[in-house]
Amino acid sequence: MASERPLVQHADLLAGLPGLEDLHLISQTPGVTPVTGVRLVDLTTEAVDEQQLLVCIAADVASWRLDALIRRSALAGAAGIVLPESTPGPTLASLHIASQLRLPLLAAPPHRILDVVSTLQRLIATPEIERADRVLRCAYRWRDGTSGPENVLADVKRELGTSPVLGDQAQINEFAPDVRTDLEVEQTITRPDGTVIVSHPVPGPSRQWLLIRLDNPPDVLVDQSTTLARLAVLHLRAWFLARRWELEQDHHQQSRLLADLIAEHGAATAEIRRRAAEMGWRLDGWHIGLYFVPPVEPGEAMRDRLAAGLRGVDIPSAVVQRGYAWAGWLTSDDAPVPEFLHRLLTRLRRCRYAMGEDTPLRIGVGRAREGPTGLVASLDEAREVALGVDSRTGGVAATDAVGIHRLVGELLGSSTARDFAQSALAPLAHDTTLLDTLATYLDSGNSVTTTAARLGVHRNTVNARLNRITQTLSIDLADPDVRLAFQLACRALDVPS
Amino acid sequence: MDVIPPSALPPGATAVPFGFVGATSLLSERPPSGAELLDVWMGVETTPEALIPMEIGGFNGVAAVWAAAALDVPLVDADLMGRALPELQQLLPVAHGWTPCPATVVDVHGRQLRLDHMTPSMLEAIVRAVLTPMGGWAVFVCQPLTAEMIINACHPGSVSRAVALGRDVHRLQDGAALDEVTELEGTVLGEGRIVEITRGAPRAGRRMPVTTVVVDLSAPPGGTLRLEAESEWLAVIVDGEPVATVPELLLVWDVDSREVLAVETVRHGRNVRVTALPGAAGWWQPGALRYVEPAAFALDVPARRTAVPVEHPEA
Secondary structure, three states, X not given: OOOOOOOOOXXXXXXXXXXXXXXXXXXXXXXXXXXXXXXXXXXXXXXXXXXXEEEEOOOOOOOHHHHHHHHHHHHHOOOEEXXXXXXXXXXXXHHHHHHHOOOOEEEEOHHHHHHHHHHHHHHXXXXXXXXXXXXXXXXXXXXXXXXOHHHHHHHHHHHHOOOOEEEOHHHHHHHOOOOOOOOOOOEEEEOOOOEEEEEEEEOOOOOEEEEEEEEOOOHHHHHHHHHHHHHHHHHXXXXXXXXXXXXXXXXXXXXXXXXXXXXXXXXXXXXXXXXHHXXXXXXXXXXXXXXXXXXXXXXXXXXXXXXXXXXXXXXXXXXXXXXXXEEEEXXXXXXXXXXXXXXXXXXXHHHHHHHOOOOOOEEEEEEEEEHHXXXXXXXXXXXXXXXXXXXXXOEEEEOOOOOHHHHHHHXXXXXXXXXXXXXXXXXXXXXXXXXXXXXXXHHOOOOHHHHHHHHOOOHHHHHHHHHXXXXXXXXXXXXXXXXXXXXXXXXXXXXXX | OOEEOHHHOOOOOEEEEEEEEEOHHHHHOOOOOOOHHHHXXXXXXXXXXXXXXXXXXXXXXXXXXXXXXXXXXXXXXXXXXXXXXXXXXXXXXXXXXXXXXXXXXXXXXXXXXXXXXXXXXXXXXXXXXXXXXXXXXXXXXXXXXXXXHHHHHOEEOHHHHHXXXXXXXXXXXXXXOHHHOHHHHOEEEEEEEEEXXXXXXXXXXXXXXXXXXXXXXXXXXXOEEEEEEOOOEEEEEEOOEXXXXXXXXXXXXXXXXXXXXXXXXXXXXXXXXXXXXXXXXHHHOOOOHHHHOHHHHOOOOOOOOOOOOOOOOOO
């Protein structure tokens, strides 16, 4: 609903409006200042303010004092002067000065001047009243906090007569490239063609923007749009927070959204973006993928422990179930510096230890990558390096420059590795004690002492078990090739198919 | 007839202020008999040792010369107004506590009125009241002034100044341009075409009708000049800002004829140049301004001094 009532602009446009039929323009002067107030004055008044329409109820309009008042008013940025009609009227001096200084002079019959003032005051207040009406209507509609973004946008459209846009940085930049989405501040941009863009950031992790486009609007409409946008942003923020809280409780929703994003290889559709925004996920910016592989089938309790552990080391990452593991990620505006990655790894290690010795968590960290496609790629890398970590001890591994962990992960995930592991280790398949001892020995750098310490048994026991293993498998553990092959086989057995 | 500086008056000698009061425009219809100049001294113990023009501006400046010549006494180079002013309390020595009483008015028939023991304003009121029965104008003389009073409380040098300005008037009549007579022209306040002349009823408590003249200034940056007047130009206001007022001498020049226009002779459409000449410096002294500022003419404009005052060597 655009404005139905006339909005007060310049004083010369007031004459003849409904209720102001008695008011007429006596100087052929277009106004330059909008009227925002009315004040009763006499010709000698010194108190003249910007944008005020001065009204003289009784005055000797032929006096030089009118010239002086016109001059003072124009210098002070007043909007115009209303005079009582009289004979003689203002001198040509007054009319000339008024037109030179572009200050409209109006006149009304003396007995009607107070009516004119009261009508003017009502007209001037109209934009304020209209704005208050609009804000109150919206505040009333949104009062219970259940209106979602679609409803809020529809309400704003109904009030302003233009469709607002809600979106993340990428969407807003596409719609209005001149909005500085890197600055999280309200912006009102007037384009050369007269279009005005009112854009307000919605505070919160998903970095949404509300954008209203107005074509050649009067100033008051821009003012009203700004006020309404502030209210809408406040409401949207609360709504997103509540929605996010709900969704965080619904892990299934999170898993589905992440699965959908991965299925699209990060090519986020508008629908996915909307869901991500509701979830409080930010898709633009730089992401570092995290992958957490638990030793046993993941459950709610362990997820909560992991989430608490991450919070404990100040890592603001989501924890989203992904098969038998969890995915998470960190998002920043700019590409993270190496020190940041180093600190991240340190914190993740602290988190792993905090989880306890009984939970040998394997944690993978992907490279920093940009945008939704980067997020999917980084998660993929994180998953691969996580699977490359020793499942018995757990640990933190990051996709490094050389790609060793990636290579190991790929090797272990290959069918050759699985087939070899199953056949080569088949004789020990039912003896987990020997299998553990073999893997621990190989992962401990072939040290019997270390193996004994890690398994909590005597060195002789380890030696005895190694003898039984070499005999059962008919292998020579002194051969480096054999050791490498069986170390891979041990790891591969833990790889879920 | 000699014109002498005030300092040339013999010690103890005095000069009698002389002038006509009333509508001097009536002099052509009702010419003086010539006896007034003799009649006016009846009742005064001595004939004057010297005359001083009461008012240097207008007809009175010339009238004093005529009277001094007729009486064969010297004329003191000074006057009591430094310009033309319409009322009898608007005399410079009045601001110094001097009173014109006793004063005498004589008409064409020799009817004489001697006024004493009254304030200058009352003198003005009574003289004004008798002017109509006396025929519209009368000869006026009043309390003589010593040389010291003339030097300290009047406007010395005004006769020579009038003569100097008169020479410039001759130069103008001989074809000189306005810009060539800068001393006569004074400070230029604006030039343009008269677009409006409004003549209205006298302001409250005043006798003379008011005139407002609006000049559309042609020279950049343009603007509008307003003249407020009674029988003299009283104030010049440019774009709502007073720039010059009485007691400065305000002049409206007809640019084409190079003549000074009086309030009653301005006409719509004339191209005019409005200028200001310095009035008597004495009027700007504390206590004096109230007799001659615009408010004294019931005009609500603050006094403005534009022209640079000319320090007379005798002052």
